[in-house]
Amino acid sequence: MKLFERLKADAAPQWVNYTQHEFVRQLGEGSLPLECFKHYLVQDYLFLIQFARAYALGVYKSPSVSDMRQSLEGVKAILDIELDLHIELCGKWGMSREEIENAPEDTPTMAYTRFVLDAGMSGDLLDLQAALAPCIIGYAEIGSRLTGQGADREGNAYRRWIQEYAGEGYQDLARGFASWFDETAEQVLTESRYPRVLSLFEKASRLESDFWQMGLNAQR
Amino acid sequence: MKLFERLKADAAPQWVNYTQHEFVRQLGEGSLPLECFKHYLVQDYLFLIQFARAYALGVYKSPSVSDMRQSLEGVKAILDIELDLHIELCGKWGMSREEIENAPEDTPTMAYTRFVLDAGMSGDLLDLQAALAPCIIGYAEIGSRLTGQGADREGNAYRRWIQEYAGEGYQDLARGFASWFDETAEQVLTESRYPRVLSLFEKASRLESDFWQMGLNAQR
């Protein structure tokens, strides 16, 4: 996680705000109001659709077949697995597939996803990865930390969510992504370019915090 | 303004929220706190940079040389004229070019601009136009209405801004855009597709309201 570690250190304020957001704290404690979580989950479904488009853009942008296959894994993970998991999880709280698919996108959802897509389209594969990294690796870090704090205990209504991101499957995916990010950087990253990559990473981290805050704000 | 009039009628709630927003009302009255306007103006500068990219995308997406030239007018208007006008206007209130160019983009600025860019990139020229229309034509409508209400009177601190958008130059540009939008629609718009075009128009109008609100929120 070399490039990632450097970015995380340089974007420490944004990173801490995002990964230790009040939404995350309450989710770990189990005190997060259900309406906040449900609002988050529906928006996260809409978010994932755009994220699948961003991974597909990665296939289009890849300079080698091996990079194409790496990006394809991300598209498959979302379209073949994650979307249905969200529908299932939402179903437990009485929300139907229609309700979820027809929910309007909130501004923070649009801001984050369209920012990633545009960063990727206007730049190269490294720019796309820098904009994707906070979400992919940050969720792994959050899952891990919450589990370390025992947040995945029985009785926590959000246990399943925590286990998902703390689980080996997701942790592997995040590690794989971090290595791939490093390999790309070894090919194309210069020091002159680093500030621009950092800026993408900072913005994406900030947009993650806004996304959590949107969840908190759903509380009546 | 045929397609535009239809969209405006069908997106009436979003359109009214946007064009008659509290920010606009206070701007017309001259009661808008200066800090709100300044915040808006700096963000609008950053917005215009992205909008120039969206017009350039229009050149790339144009199916004919005549469409390319129409899009090019938009790029030129921003890069050759409007950006400098913003710098000049900001200068009157003591803001330097550096201050403006280095200001961080607010979330509503990112949400709106990246939404337009992605709508245009993923769709065709009509999709791009539908996402651009609320800004281009809405500002003309606002300028006109405020002037009709006498808001461009001497003594209104925002007189220059109002005159800019009420002026013949801008009104012509907006009319030209509306005709071009109609011509494209005559070529490619079907009734089955209309709901998607309307949705782009509604979202862009909503993102305009969020942009005004960002200005209002800058009040301490």
Add this chain to the structure above:
Amino acid sequence: MKLFERLKADAAPQWVNYTQHEFVRQLGEGSLPLECFKHYLVQDYLFLIQFARAYALGVYKSPSVSDMRQSLEGVKAILDIELDLHIELCGKWGMSREEIENAPEDTPTMAYTRFVLDAGMSGDLLDLQAALAPCIIGYAEIGSRLTGQGADREGNAYRRWIQEYAGEGYQDLARGFASWFDETAEQVLTESRYPRVLSLFEKASRLESDFWQMGLNAQR
């Protein structure tokens, strides 16, 4: 195959040139020089890499999750299956993976693939499909016709290739694509737009003929 049938009829000269090209005739007879086929096969491998990018672009361009999944099937078919089949087939004639992957792209390969990618990027999903259709559906038609003529007889060195495209798997894929193409057209095709769609289809068909000709020209 409604839209496809109309396009095929209107682009009859280009369609006949492509699907009944001398290369195809000799391939059916088994008289095609091996060096022609090998040259074709290596270029087709390079072609498929770009075609996978085009399908990925389809995921990015899709207006619905269902369209995204349809496009994803195309990416998977190439990256998970077809590329390896080509390597295997090439291996039979003594070509190594390295040789294939490092072969320079011929001009007809570049012309065809980049044309499809640009048609898709600058237009919408229907434009992309119109540029993809001649390849996807044409190969099914060729496979079928050759088999009907008994070209897949034992002893024809190109039997395996013919069986691949005449087989149920590929025929289904082509039928599925044609239906999807029709569904998109029902949503977004107007008569005013039809000539542009036809032009994409004609150009792609012409580029297919150039691709066969490149194979024939490889004969010493």
Add this chain to the structure above:
Amino acid sequence: MKLFERLKADAAPQWVNYTQHEFVRQLGEGSLPLECFKHYLVQDYLFLIQFARAYALGVYKSPSVSDMRQSLEGVKAILDIELDLHIELCGKWGMSREEIENAPEDTPTMAYTRFVLDAGMSGDLLDLQAALAPCIIGYAEIGSRLTGQGADREGNAYRRWIQEYAGEGYQDLARGFASWFDETAEQVLTESRYPRVLSLFEKASRLESDFWQMGLNAQR
């Protein structure tokens, strides 16, 4: 012209084939059949339309306002000036605007232009510049060399064309482009990436040779 000089040296075979192509030699001598030149000129008109799209893509891809303005110059040069010059020049040989605009694109025209557009869209600004460089700087070099050989003498039917590219206006534009290319490279070019940039430059140079050859082949 630092990066450009390095690329030119490393792609010497492709560069020499392109800039000293038989078409260029005959054009300098004045012995080039008129039908070859006319065919070239019409295709070059269609080429320029796509090149304007590529420059517009440069505006979209630019990481700074200053880069955006540099790209914009290219769009303006083509849409505001060069296209009309081509129409005028063609007019001298009895070709009408309609004839030119409705001419079908030849395969080498499609191969070259779509390659540049796709290289730019899938990569970053440097990739786009590397694909544009052979055309922009190569024409300046050809114009200069031919003039040095006295090819712009009265009586050479192609004198006007030679003067155009040997003239200060075009020479300045090419020098400006080369500096801009260098500035971008200073920001983002690594040694690991260099082979990919070289490959884009080589391919574009090869596609330039194919373009001249298309002109020569027009001879009956």
